[in-house]
Amino acid sequence: MIILLVGTTGVHHTLVAAHLYLKKNISAGEFAHLDGYCDLSLEGSGFPIAIGCDGYGNNVYTLGLGRLVEIGNRAINGFSQIMGFDSSQLLIRELRIPGDLDIWAASKANWMPMGMGNAINRLVADRVISREFKRIKSEALRLTEQVALLQGVSDNMTGLGFKAG
Amino acid sequence: MAKTRKLTGRFQSSWLEPAVVNEAEFMKIIYHCFGGSHSSVTAAAIHLGFLPTNRIPSFHELMALPHFDKTPGDVYGVIRFMGRTGEGDEVYVLGKKNLGNRMDRILIGLAELLGVKDRVVVVNTMRYVNLFMMVGGFLSRRLGLVSLGRPILVWGTRLAFPHLVRAVEEVKNEIRRGEEE
Numbered sequence: 001m002i003i004l005l006v007g008t009t010g011v012h013h014t015l016v017a018a019h020l021y022l023k024k025n026i027s028a029g030e031f032a033h034l035d036g037y038c039d040l041s042l043e044g045s046g047f048p049i050a051i052g053c054d055g056y057g058n059n060v061y062t063l064g065l066g067r068l069v070e071i072g073n074r075a076i077n078g079f080s081q082i083m084g085f086d087s088s089q090l091l092i093r094e095l096r097i098p099g100d101l102d103i104w105a106a107s108k109a110n111w112m113p114m115g116m117g118n119a120i121n122r123l124v125a126d127r128v129i130s131r132e133f134k135r136i137k138s139e140a141l142r143l144t145e146q147v148a149l150l151q152g153v154s155d156n157m158t159g160l161g162f163k164a165g
Numbered sequence: 166m167a168k169t170r171k172l173t174g175r176f177q178s179s180w181l182e183p184a185v186v187n188e189a190e191f192m193k194i195i196y197h198c199f200g201g202s203h204s205s206v207t208a209a210a211i212h213l214g215f216l217p218t219n220r221i222p223s224f225h226e227l228m229a230l231p232h233f234d235k236t237p238g239d240v241y242g243v244i245r246f247m248g249r250t251g252e253g254d255e256v257y258v259l260g261k262k263n264l265g266n267r268m269d270r271i272l273i274g275l276a277e278l279l280g281v282k283d284r285v286v287v288v289n290t291m292r293y294v295n296l297f298m299m300v301g302g303f304l305s306r307r308l309g310l311v312s313l314g315r316p317i318l319v320w321g322t323r324l325a326f327p328h329l330v331r332a333v334e335e336v337k338n339e340i341r342r343g344e345e346e
Contacts, residue, residue, distance in 0.1 A: 046270030074242030083281050
């Protein structure tokens with residue numbers, strides 16, 4: 001299964017949530033050191049960002065959709081439907097937190113010279129994510145439960161002769 | 166790309182829901198623009214053969230197209246089925262608001278992840294949208310001034326039509342090249 005965490009950006013709160021989901025013991029003060037955190041070159045590509053693989057062998061990705069998360073998410077869901085994929089093959093989870101638009105807006109300051117853009121990007125992201133860390137952690141926990149449930153269903157279906165995604 | 170092309174008349178271009186066939190064999194072509202109701206719909210219609218390509222279509226021909234200047238605002242992000250080509254490929258339209266070229270990368274990136282990149286063509290038709298289409302579309306769809314906006318919009322669409330025909334031809338050629346490979 002592919003797990004895709006979507007949000008306004010793919011290298012801030014979604015990336016932290018993805019790492020939390022992957023059982024990495026991260027405290028509120030440590031998320032800023034995660035691989036790819038605030039890396040706007042990754043974000044700028046527009047492609048899903050590979051984060052890692054969970055205990056079930058599912059690949060975890062994040063994807064930034066910008067300001068129009070709902071529209072992008074709807075398009076992604078529609079796309080997976082027309083391509084014939086279901087939630088046992090592709091799990092899309094939208095992660096919204098208060099202030100995620102601020103993070104997205106700050107990420108647009110990247111053009112500023114002498115590292116100022118990057119500093120603004122980090123400053124805003126750090127503040128918002130620190131404030132909302134509990135919420136992000138609980139979202140990651142909810143995702144863990146959802147995946148466990150889906151995995152259980154898939155395993156049972158495999159036992160009954162169905163092929164798991 | 167290997168594809169089976171054993172088709173009967175029931176797979177000819179249709180505005181109805183997709184027929185039940187082996188989906189894995191056919192391409193999905195998604196035309197997208199700001200609102201998903203003008204340039205993308207026109208391009209999709211050209212692709213499906215709903216509009217003539219040897220002349221500029223009339224006001225009534227354009228207005229008769231499904232979804233053309235009829236979509237409500239809440240369908241942004243919804244991929245809508247337009248029809249199936251004679252070869253069995255499915256053509257869709259999508260309104261993506263200001264997501265711009267990012268939508269191409271999102272869908273192609275996702276297709277790559279899912280291992281279906283060779284079954285998808287995503288086409289941004291925004292580059293063919295002219296000022297008349299923008300103003301007419303804004304008046305008609307956003308402000309609800311249909312009687313004022315629609316004639317401007319259709320005029321703009323007719324101006325853009327040859328460009329859209331060329332764009333669709335390019336898409337068809339790309340699909341043909343993909344099949345040959």
